Amino acid sequence: MTNVGFLSFGHYQAVPGSQTRTAGDVLLQSIDLAVAAEEIGIDGAYFRVHHFARQLASPFPLLAAVGARTSRIEIGTGVIDMRYENPLSMAEDAAAADLISGGRLELGISRGSPETALRGYESFGHVPPEGMSDADMARAHAGLFRAAIAGAGVADSDPRMTGQSVRLPVMPQAPGLSDRIWWGAGTRATGEWAAREGMNLMSSTLLTEDTGVPFDELQLEQIQRYKAAWAEAGWEREPRVSVSRSVIPLLDAQDRAYFGERSGDDQLGHLDGGIARFGKSYVGEPDVLAEELAKDVAVREADSLLLTVPNQLGVAYNQRLLAALAEHVLPAIGWKPRV
Known part of the structure; x- marks a missing residue:
């Protein structure tokens, strides 16, 4: 395992126990947690993007702020719902955030997941043309x-302004950013599509299909099929692959009160009109977690692991969680902190 980052869902709500009661809380704490993670030696700070919900939404102001406050850590998303995006405006924002960070942006994008709003992207002005689905869009x-x-x-340029007729690119440009785009793939087939398109693979804690095998084995097949399609496409650079996991070490009574005593099993559910398999959470004593995570075949096959964090418990709690994982659990998968 080369890289380990944290993934925040960016929840905020004024409920008992929440340390992120407002949108301002979660934005500022996200920046502080990225700074703390970099000090621990964690490699990446990633953030979920949702709309019409009490979660992080517009990512680029946050990514730019994290980039300005840190110097080494990768900063990214997991994932941006492209149904909602103006591609050219997004290109300007992404380039600016990447330049502020010194070329550390790693953008996860996808066709999107179910949202609280019914066809919310239409409220953003994006209506699929006739004959095109929202996924096609x-x-x-x-x-x-x-x-x-x-x-x-x-x-097209205006010859009165430029003296010539040419096609103009958006500005600014961020060299190398085009190689740092990841597609959030929920199936084996979309993983293969991402490979043919030349994008890195970002695979979450669920797949919207099921073959009856454990989640990590199904995800391993997705990764292997992705890598085979990448090789067949003939791309020159090496692809990157990330997987997400919920890994919670139980260090004291507070942890046990929040998260229980032991890991659960995979879960089956319905998502987007079909059966989905959800990967289990890893919860337990650090030595037990190290042993279990080392056996996860998809984690072994990926080069990057994104650890979901309970962001509503605050920066101090999550800093302690990441430090415990860095010291007691992650070495079991071959990871070493960056210094």
């Missing part, structure tokens, strides 16, 4: 966004 948005950050001309 998300992929079209992603294609235009990726072309824009790669420097493609996307608008």
